[in-house]
Amino acid sequence: MASQFIYTYIRHRDEKELCRMEMRAFFGHDVEDNVIVSDIAVDPSRSPFVQTRLEVLLDAGSLELLAEKASELEINQLFKTVCLNDMKLARTAKIGHDDRREIERTIGLRIKGEPELDHPEVFIGIIQLNDHWYVGNLLYSSSDWHVHQQKPHMYSTALGTRLARAAVNIAVPHPEGKRVIDPCCGIGTVLVEALSMGIPIEGRDINPLVVYGSRKNIDYFDLEGNVTIGPISEVDEEYDVAIIDMPYNLFTHITAEGQLEILKEARRFAKNCLIITIENMDEMLEIAGFEIADRCLARKGTFSREVVLCK
Known part of the structure; x- marks a missing residue:
């Protein structure tokens, strides 16, 4: 099965048209929102607008189901879980700081492996989009x-x-x-x-x-x-x-x-x-x-x- 990638964006309103044209070049389509889903892998550090790229490993219709699936996930490097809903993503509202931390703990404790908050080797992202939940390998865009x-x-x-x-x-x-x-x-x-x-x-x-x-x-x-x-x-x-x-x-x-x-x-x-x-x-x-x-x-x-x- 082809990989699925979720990209989050940050852009100034003056850059919206330019950002969408870059989306069309990379992915063959664009969206008006600040998050786009594609099966095309692009290094997030290439774009001046992309903030993160999540390569989906698991998805579920609820946080509870996602936690159950996370128990099947094994990470062989020191990892840190990060909830990406620190801003409004398309039609999905921002999740507050305390709730994001709780989500990170809930999922992180289910994953087989060794969590490391200060010096992780890899990041595991968690994101909610339109009442659906995703977990995956997280890459941040370099500045x-x-x-x-x-x-x-x-x-x-x-x-x-x-x-x-x-x-x-x-x-x-x-x-x-x-x-x-x-x-x-x-x-x-x-x-x-x-x-x-x-x-x-x-x-x-x-x-x-x-x-x-x-x-x-x-x-x-x-x-x-x-x-x-x-x-x-x-x-x-x-x-x-x-x-x-x-x-x-x-x-x-x-x-x-x-x-x-x-x-x-x-x-x-x-x-x-x-x-x-x-x-x-x-x-x-x-x-x-x-x-x-x-x-x-x-x-x-x-x-x-x-x-x-x-x-």
């Missing part, structure tokens, strides 16, 4: 990627780290065997996020100064990646995915014609493309030969960017 927000080389118009990380996940949700390029990589925000997730990606930019900055940023985080100086027109290999934070004339000297040329070149060497832009580019994308597969508006206060996945 290690937050350090990428402070790079030695930065500029004000670069993508935010959270948006860059989500963009990589949307463009390359399942990276096995994929060739990926960021042909207008700037100081390497997308490159750092992809490489930190173990996704091989090549970088390129026409500006030698920003290529120098992107190489230094990659080195700063002890990552390894190749960044080439040169125009997008000189890309002579084929890629599965291109990720492009589109240069725009608000901060550069690029023209609309120059933007269209970037899209046409990307269409030449990439099967799929993720475009991040501050202005609608639907007409240009059609002229370049792309078909829009998914999209969202990524907001930050009064500023917004379009994230457009093209095939």
Whole structure:
């Protein structure tokens, strides 16, 4: 039987559309709520929004039945039980602190193995969703990627780290065997996020100064990646995915014609493309030969960017 995974999410209201687009990329569907169930395994630390992932081992229609089933469970490592209902999950109300502790004790005492509150080797999660109960292997999302927000080389118009990380996940949700390029990589925000997730990606930019900055940023985080100086027109290999934070004339000297040329070149060497832009580019994308597969508006206060996945 295929494994079942329950993911819990935390996101700002401005990030809701971006979060749901990432869900669709990972799982093939999305939900409006802060919890999603799927048979697809994703490392929770990849997403800037996922808080936990529970791999279901047991489920029951009541806490009493769950406790009975838990007595059949044997854990060979030091474990700690954690009830995940510390916030409202979809239509399931938050469970109070004292009740959560009691639930953890009830289930933990039934499991065969050695509990350890202070230094557990594994976590066993307990969650109630819609009057049903689940127990499983619990993984927390790591926040290690937050350090990428402070790079030695930065500029004000670069993508935010959270948006860059989500963009990589949307463009390359399942990276096995994929060739990926960021042909207008700037100081390497997308490159750092992809490489930190173990996704091989090549970088390129026409500006030698920003290529120098992107190489230094990659080195700063002890990552390894190749960044080439040169125009997008000189890309002579084929890629599965291109990720492009589109240069725009608000901060550069690029023209609309120059933007269209970037899209046409990307269409030449990439099967799929993720475009991040501050202005609608639907007409240009059609002229370049792309078909829009998914999209969202990524907001930050009064500023917004379009994230457009093209095939």
